Amino acid sequence: MVDINAEGNDMSSLFRPPAISSAIGVLDRSLFSKTINLAAAAVADKKKISAWRQTLQRQGTLLTAERISSIVTHPDKTLAAQGTKCLLLDPKVKAEVPETWTSTIQDGVASKEIGIVPYTLSLDYDYWTHEDVMRSLLPPDLRDSHDGIPGGFNQAGHVAHMNLRDAFLPYKKLIAEVILDKNQAIKTVINKVANVGTESEFRTFAYEVLAGPDDLNVEVRENNCSFRFDYSKVYWNSKLEGEHRRLVDIFKPGEVVCDVMAGIGPFAIPAGKKGVFVWANDYNPESYRYMEENIKRNKVDQYVRPFNQDGRTFIREAADMVYTASVNGEYAVSGPSRRVKRSQHPNSNTADNSMPIPEPKREPVPPTISHFVMNLPATAITFLSHFRGVYAAREELFVPHTSTKLPLVHVHCFAAKADDDTPLIDICERISAEIGVEMKLGEAENAKEVSVLEVRNVAPNKLMFCASFRLPPEVAFAARV
Incomplete structure (x- = not known):
């Protein structure tokens, strides 16, 4: 145990852990014990603790240290048993040196409202971060x-x-x-x-x-959804929670999203919870299995359909499957919330029998996909060539024949760090090379423009981005090979 006298030490050194020479791989927690000799103001009247605390804090004579309460029990056991409390003082105040006391403290001592006593503050391993x-x-x-x-x-x-x-x-x-x-x-x-x-x-x-x-069998909560999986068998990165939320917030209820590399469903399942239809695919059989389980666990099976295919094949097949589902009149049924059902239950104290329970609502599957998500940053851009002909011979589904726009594609990718737009331009060039149409850096809603958003740092010289663009007509309606 290290014994520290407060005299001659500033706050930063007093509340610094002991310097320890430890053998490699050995953690001796007892070596982190440390005592600090301070002064404390014992407050005679319990009702005046708060007032004295505020006064000493304003004057800068109250101890202010992270994770340490300035209010402690009296070091004398008899007084402590009587409920007497003390206020820890800044190290510059010494119990045995009245010259270090402020005039307020001196007046408090003279009036016997407070007494200044030595106090030994003990810190151990649990205190240190x-x-x-x-x-x-x-x-x-x-x-x-x-x-x-x-x-x-x-x-x-x-x-x-x-x-x-x-x-x-x-x-x-x-x-x-x-x-x-x-x-x-x-x-x-x-x-x-x-x-x-x-x-x-x-x-x-x-x-x-x-x-x-x-x-490594874990359970994670993210974006109001619960996920269970074996971390050794699937890909999961909690640092992407914000990115998952950002894209899900863009999706609108009743739209269709095609999640090409869905993993266990961090985009798909929260989207399904807000009434978005999702065709969710992952090539990993284990991811597919856990995605199926998590779809059921989160009760979104009406909206989220899992698949286990190569993403390249799935891009076109999903577009065809969504169209077929729409033509066949497939739909989801959304009823009143559990809160509404409870409030209308005959046994409920708040039941209003004059208000009929809303009828379940049918939400039809639309014929087109509004968003494609491609979260495989190492290689997702190389999948873009498979969008060619995704809506071949189906021009009548989109503008100008209807109000429906061609899908937005959100493709995640890596690029080197730079102080200018070089990585963003590079991403646009890589996209252009894959889809066969020149795409420029800009806004995703503008024709043949790409918006590129930085997602997170991956390595000292490597960033993850999300590039979004509206699929060009010459790509979507091209003849299928």
């Missing part, structure tokens, strides 16, 4: 040469998934232990040992368990 602990355990030269400490991870349910740099691998068990300690929701920590897609075309990855049980 993950970053505090790692800064104490990892060698400074290692931190300095590798941009600080390895604290980031991708979380899927109870699993923390790390991608440690080689330099930190000797400390991997130590790092994992601290993550478990400092994140109550985490039960298992794994480290990726190969790049996504290196060993599997399904974007799964080889991993090693660093801490906790080898249990």
